[in-house]
Amino acid sequence: MSSKKILGYATKGVGQPLEPITYAPPKLGQHDVRVSVTHCGVCHTDIHAIDDYYGITAFPFVPGHEIVGHVSAVGKAVSDLNVGDRVGIGWQGRSCMKCEWCLQGEDQLCLDIVESGTWVPYGGFSSSVIADNRFVYPLPDSMPSEVAAVLLCAGITVYSPLRLYATEEKQKIGIIGIGGLGHLALQFARALDYEVTAFSSSPEKEKEALDFGADHFIVSTDEAILREAMLSFDLLLCTSSHKIKWDLLLNILKKKGRFVLVGFPDIEFNSTELVARQLSITGSFLGNRATMQEMFSFALTHSIAPKVELMPMTKVNEAIRRVKENKARYRIVLFNDTADTGA
Numbered sequence: 001m002s003s004k005k006i007l008g009y010a011t012k013g014v015g016q017p018l019e020p021i022t023y024a025p026p027k028l029g030q031h032d033v034r035v036s037v038t039h040c041g042v043c044h045t046d047i048h049a050i051d052d053y054y055g056i057t058a059f060p061f062v063p064g065h066e067i068v069g070h071v072s073a074v075g076k077a078v079s080d081l082n083v084g085d086r087v088g089i090g091w092q093g094r095s096c097m098k099c100e101w102c103l104q105g106e107d108q109l110c111l112d113i114v115e116s117g118t119w120v121p122y123g124g125f126s127s128s129v130i131a132d133n134r135f136v137y138p139l140p141d142s143m144p145s146e147v148a149a150v151l152l153c154a155g156i157t158v159y160s161p162l163r164l165y166a167t168e169e170k171q172k173i174g175i176i177g178i179g180g181l182g183h184l185a186l187q188f189a190r191a192l193d194y195e196v197t198a199f200s201s202s203p204e205k206e207k208e209a210l211d212f213g214a215d216h217f218i219v220s221t222d223e224a225i226l227r228e229a230m231l232s233f234d235l236l237l238c239t240s241s242h243k244i245k246w247d248l249l250l251n252i253l254k255k256k257g258r259f260v261l262v263g264f265p266d267i268e269f270n271s272t273e274l275v276a277r278q279l280s281i282t283g284s285f286l287g288n289r290a291t292m293q294e295m296f297s298f299a300l301t302h303s304i305a306p307k308v309e310l311m312p313m314t315k316v317n318e319a320i321r322r323v324k325e326n327k328a329r330y331r332i333v334l335f336n337d338t339a340d341t342g343a
């Protein structure tokens with residue numbers, strides 16, 4: 001292990017811009033690996049955490065959890081990874097390995113989930129991070145680092161529920177919100193053989209949505225079209241965290257239809273249709289380790305890739321501003337342009 005200081009970009013208080021800080025490398029546990037960061041995606045969750053939306057942020061806070069880099073050191077109990085390997089780490093960097101959910105292989109539901117975040121103690125907007133090797137994924141050689149970075153959080157977030165609810169019979173699915181998550185969801189849903197409709201409040205996204213794999217496009221603010229689509233969808237996957245037209249969207253679900261949330265829109269609807277049609281509303285959070293591995297090979301087989309803007313890590317505040325202002329098309333990944341990348 002090197003004793004070299006780590007350079008990270010940290011916010012020192014709620015909603016504050018990031019600034020460079022240095023800190024001693026966190027101690028490498030026996031199951032840990034240290035990874036020199038080459039790329040790190042900017043996710044809405046980082047911005048929520050900077051703003052302490054979840055009420056769990058410890059300052060100074062170094063965000064970043066779509067991490068790609070090279071292994072620079074391994075703990076004593078690590079046998080599957082070697083120094084130099086190119087690897088990826090998503091939001092979850094460890095788990096307790098002993099709670100009821102970990103024992104069932106549902107790592108993302110670990111009762112110690114707050115402590116399991118890759119950004120504990122410091123995240124990927126930095127020269128180096130540590131994580132438990134069981135949450136560090138070797139990457140296929142042919143997959144570009146910026147593609148892998150986004151798949152590690154946005155990819156698993158949408159793949160996991162789409163895979164869980166896919167059936168032999170072709171189902172009609174609607175993807176609500178065509179942004180960083182939605183544009184990947186369209187690609188995965190198409191490859192999983194759903195009939196896919198993209199819902200966006202921006203009519204100008206129609207052509208790109210169709211190119212990403214949508215069979216149909218609906219402007220989500222068009223109430224007349226939503227009324228016409230009544231009782232026609234098996235599944236709606238909502239990637240949006242903005243206000244949505246709940247009553248009209250629940251109305252387009254078939255009886256026993258399912259509404260899956262991966263975004264965080266405020267919930268407000270009349271419950272009558274929910275009861276009368278026996279609808280389900282459910283959340284989905286990341287995915288387990290087995291699904292992560294499956295997702296990488298599925299994405300490779302079906303040539304699924306996010307559309308990425310690359311920016312240097314030294315411009316992290318500008319990147320965050322673009323994501324906040326909804327200007328990223330469709331995800332931003334930072335590449336590490338600091339002179340010294342590494343502990």
Ligand SMILES: [Zn+2]
Nearest residue numbers: 043045153154
């Ligand atoms: Zn994320």
Ligand SMILES: [Zn+2]
Nearest residue numbers: 096099102110
């Ligand atoms: Zn656990």
